Amino acid sequence: MKTKLLCLILAGALSGYVQAADKIKVGFISTLSGPGGVLGAAIRDGFNLALEHTGGKLGGLPAEVIIEDDQQKPDVAKQLADRLVKRDKVDIGTGIVFQNILQAAQASFLGADIFYISPNTGPSDLAGANCNPYFFAVSWVSDSYSEATGKNVNDKGYKNVFVIAPNYPGGKDVVNGFKRYYKGAYAGEVYTKLGQLDYAVEISQMRAAKPDAVFFFLPGGMGVNFLKQWQQAGMGKDFPLFGTGWSFDQDTLAAVGEPTLGALNAAHWNLDLDNAANKKFVADFEKKYGRLPNEYASQGYDAAMLIDAAVRDVKGKIEDKAALRKALEAATFKSVRGAFKFNKNHFPIQNYYLRQVVKDDKGRYVNKTVSTIFTDHPDAYVAACNM
Amino acid sequence: MTWLLFLEQCLNGLQFGLMLFLLAAGLTLVFGIMDLINLAHGSLYMVGAYLVATLTQATGSFFLAVPLGIVATALLGMVLEAMVLRGLYRRDHLSQVLATFALILIANETTRAIWGVQPLSLNVPDGLSGSVQLLPGLSYSAFRLAIIAVGLAVAALLYFVVTRTRIGMLVRAGASNRQMATAMGTNIKWLFTAVFGAGAALCALAGAMLGPLLAVQVGMGENILILAFVTVVIGGIGSIRGAFIGALLVGVVDTFGRAFIPTILRAVLSPAFADAAGPSLAAISIYLLMIGVLFWKPQGLFPAGS
Numbered sequence: 129m130k131t132k133l134l135c136l137i138l139a140g141a142l143s144g145y146v147q148a149a150d151k152i153k154v155g156f157i158s159t160l161s162g163p164g165g166v167l168g169a170a171i172r173d174g175f176n177l178a179l180e181h182t183g184g185k186l187g188g189l190p191a192e193v194i195i196e197d198d199q200q201k202p203d204v205a206k207q208l209a210d211r212l213v214k215r216d217k218v219d220i221g222t223g224i225v226f227q228n229i230l231q232a233a234q235a236s237f238l239g240a241d242i243f244y245i246s247p248n249t250g251p252s253d254l255a256g257a258n259c260n261p262y263f264f265a266v267s268w269v270s271d272s273y274s275e276a277t278g279k280n281v282n283d284k285g286y287k288n289v290f291v292i293a294p295n296y297p298g299g300k301d302v303v304n305g306f307k308r309y310y311k312g313a314y315a316g317e318v319y320t321k322l323g324q325l326d327y328a329v330e331i332s333q334m335r336a337a338k339p340d341a342v343f344f345f346l347p348g349g350m351g352v353n354f355l356k357q358w359q360q361a362g363m364g365k366d367f368p369l370f371g372t373g374w375s376f377d378q379d380t381l382a383a384v385g386e387p388t389l390g391a392l393n394a395a396h397w398n399l400d401l402d403n404a405a406n407k408k409f410v411a412d413f414e415k416k417y418g419r420l421p422n423e424y425a426s427q428g429y430d431a432a433m434l435i436d437a438a439v440r441d442v443k444g445k446i447e448d449k450a451a452l453r454k455a456l457e458a459a460t461f462k463s464v465r466g467a468f469k470f471n472k473n474h475f476p477i478q479n480y481y482l483r484q485v486v487k488d489d490k491g492r493y494v495n496k497t498v499s500t501i502f503t504d505h506p507d508a509y510v511a512a513c514n515m
Numbered sequence: 516m517t518w519l520l521f522l523e524q525c526l527n528g529l530q531f532g533l534m535l536f537l538l539a540a541g542l543t544l545v546f547g548i549m550d551l552i553n554l555a556h557g558s559l560y561m562v563g564a565y566l567v568a569t570l571t572q573a574t575g576s577f578f579l580a581v582p583l584g585i586v587a588t589a590l591l592g593m594v595l596e597a598m599v600l601r602g603l604y605r606r607d608h609l610s611q612v613l614a615t616f617a618l619i620l621i622a623n624e625t626t627r628a629i630w631g632v633q634p635l636s637l638n639v640p641d642g643l644s645g646s647v648q649l650l651p652g653l654s655y656s657a658f659r660l661a662i663i664a665v666g667l668a669v670a671a672l673l674y675f676v677v678t679r680t681r682i683g684m685l686v687r688a689g690a691s692n693r694q695m696a697t698a699m700g701t702n703i704k705w706l707f708t709a710v711f712g713a714g715a716a717l718c719a720l721a722g723a724m725l726g727p728l729l730a731v732q733v734g735m736g737e738n739i740l741i742l743a744f745v746t747v748v749i750g751g752i753g754s755i756r757g758a759f760i761g762a763l764l765v766g767v768v769d770t771f772g773r774a775f776i777p778t779i780l781r782a783v784l785s786p787a788f789a790d791a792a793g794p795s796l797a798a799i800s801i802y803l804l805m806i807g808v809l810f811w812k813p814q815g816l817f818p819a820g821s
Contacts (some may be wrong), residue, residue, distance in 0.1 A: 166632040295794040317790075320773070321798035323738055325729055327528040328659065329773045336520045352634050352730035360639055360656050360728070362646050381632040 155212030158223035160197040174428030187439020202232030211235035233413040247431040256509030269507040272303025273372035276394035276480035278309035290339035295319035329407035359387035378422035437461035473513035532766020533666025535720035540712025541748040547753015554615040557736025558622035561721025568637035577640035592715025634732035690753035751815025772800030
């Protein structure tokens, strides 16, 4: 028995060279139920479409994707991440939608030296001082969209802006991004309770404050409520409304419809971006799921394509973490957003576009790209990252 | 701060309060008469909003969809009462909370299975989409004025039914002393089903009127349920009058808190502190109101037995 064990250990020690794995296991944790479930479902659909395009393989290795629902609960996500890492021994993690969920689950992946590819949330600490060699984001930093919106509002010459956001750290972060590039004065700055239903009070205040533009950041159902009430109060005629791309993703446009018409927003991707990868993505997504894709779906698609290209570049030798990291950093995949490269903090350097909600020739509400706000824009935190 | 803005905020508070009243009226009756804590009250509101949104799309008319949705939700409420809740009246409050919480989960998952996770589209009907000039310089959304009118009409109707009719007499008797009412020969079974159906109908009406303003989506009931409970506790359990006054108080205090507390704080405190404290204080204003009321009137403002 003892000799047998010794032999095994010796054999293990001798086989020090790295072999190509025979398959790749991906742990996909996302919010698939509850009010946030629509976002996770979009990311998953995008990821699955990419797998279909690659023939069920990632970089030539047969891919096994384990999909789990975190129910938007940090404790559930933490348990799932532990299980995926320890029991299922996944090679790569991805999928998480929300920042507080990622914060609960990230240590399970990163602490075990498992690469985590974020298809959505991009916490500023992971972009800055806490940047991690095992963490990559194919999306953005949480204040990038509002930086772009702030730049756009500033460039258009608005001088007196009214700002509304929920009263929680994420809301303040997004407003800070806006303030970084908007240099004018403020007609008002209102922070509302998270989950507030009725915005009549704030809309009355806005009208009385007579701003020359309004910037709002109200994620999820709050934004839907606000937009409906904004349109109903007839505010759109008097005050231009600016928001982040999250408030005007394709699924929201389809659900809310007319109240979104004409709104200006900033994002790093759009349906109409003119590149071959995006055209294929949009057409096949609509064919497969019967709806148009949104930003979240594009990020899920890109996450899968990033892994695919990196695994191919290391010729399937995913056990060699240093080589795999180099391949991920090189990011040789064709992103649906067009040009893509990672900064040294593993967050993208990318363009941000101004989009406007219009009605297309089929009568659907869609975003139309108006102009490019930022070209090859890095985030504001990269300087603090020593990697 | 102008008088016009103040007036507009008063209207906002009134409108918000009247909507809360529609929810709180049903809740307080069920709570007071059947001694049942019904957490699933918000789910009936959600179902009402979903039905009205679906029927609006199917029939093309909001005004046709509202009565249909209300009747359907009331029927659903009565079926629910007869099949599930009837068995809970004799159980303690913990079992009721557990069972009706389960109903919330079942309602949410069923709604998701039928309608999907995306919010449903329900917009303001064309006739009410504009705004009305009330005073020179003050125009107010026609739909919100309609909400105020509907809320006041329902309050008047309920007041009439509860104080002037035989059914209302039974309801009052049940609320102030249930056992005695049963002993005097009231058919409690029928009364409970009817009251629950009426509560469900009011929920659906609230869902229909708020649907065009708010996101019609899974989980919309839970957000508003807490406010409805606060209203019931402030007003006094089992009392329609209490629900009415409580709802208006909550509506006005919440609106004024959000509208004026940050401004006032900024005038008297340092801007940095005021900016941090203002929104938080505004958010908890109704809970401060509840604490105040309970401190001086532990039974609420108008308890049913008094």
